[in-house]
Amino acid sequence: MKRIYLAGPDVFFSNAGEIGNQKKRLCQRYGFIGLFPLDGEVAAQTCARDTGLAISLANEALIRECDIVVANLTPFRGASADVGTVYELGLARGLGKHIHGYSNDPALYTQRVFDHAGTGTINEQTAGDLRDKNGFKIEEFDLHDNLMIDGGIHASGGYFLTADAPTLSDDLALFERLLIILSGTCSDNAN
């Protein structure tokens, strides 16, 4: 059975353990083994910093031994996906793994960044040179997150599924739909 690393900010949810178990059960239902990040399961070291570094090493090892990464890319504390999740997606891409993602927020990245960091209304600005309140350029590529994320998934032949309407970060409908696609029991044109 193929092993799927379950990347996402889910480890920070108040119901992290429950979500992890639900995801693992769904993986099993569709013929996969789900590997949930080990943030809560690594033994405390002599100082907090070393504990953090040990969790990182344990998660990197899980990613190295998986076949597929499925990332919860629903925006987390800002306009973009969780940075730890994005690091893991990049790592997996570099290791030659199959990478996929889903987002429970249907909005395009340009609008999200503007809502998060823009000033005035988007139509008052020059298309093609959109800026945030600090003068930093805002990407305008009709993508769902920073172009390295969408691009990496696309280049790897992966799927990046997005919700038709906003749902909570821990909603698993899209996650399950992705597993169904990956299990080969149906096809999808979302790639």
Add this chain to the structure above:
Amino acid sequence: MKRIYLAGPDVFFSNAGEIGNQKKRLCQRYGFIGLFPLDGEVAAQTCARDTGLAISLANEALIRECDIVVANLTPFRGASADVGTVYELGLARGLGKHIHGYSNDPALYTQRVFDHAGTGTINEQTAGDLRDKNGFKIEEFDLHDNLMIDGGIHASGGYFLTADAPTLSDDLALFERLLIILSGTCSDNAN
């Protein structure tokens, strides 16, 4: 000469071209070839989405051909480093490159996340179970960003330099200090 990929949100700065040239000149001064992301130099495709994907592919190719990544990890639009930069750092780690970073913000990640997304004061909460205003767990590991970032750099034997006092995102003092360390002309105990 070793090639350094110059990852960072610098491509979004209003002075992106100038910063890219300054970084490339500093690389040359210390015996390296600097490769700046190609966000502004890839030809427009027939639609915005394809242009975004083409930039991603071009940047991934640059990272594959570099020896070292030096990432500007100064927080960008939130408590963490720019997500595109973080993806690139992960990709480089997966490809077995040497990865390094610097941040012009000296604050630890726990405090930054709390300032960005917390509620009340940090001392009112239970140490070891710090939560943001949405109930999401806040990392408490005395690190400078999400543990996967600090951890990946540390595991690769890299440096993550941080400023003694906050400076602007485009301040290059730490970037130059990192080049000096990497050029082997002095040592540093920041690793």
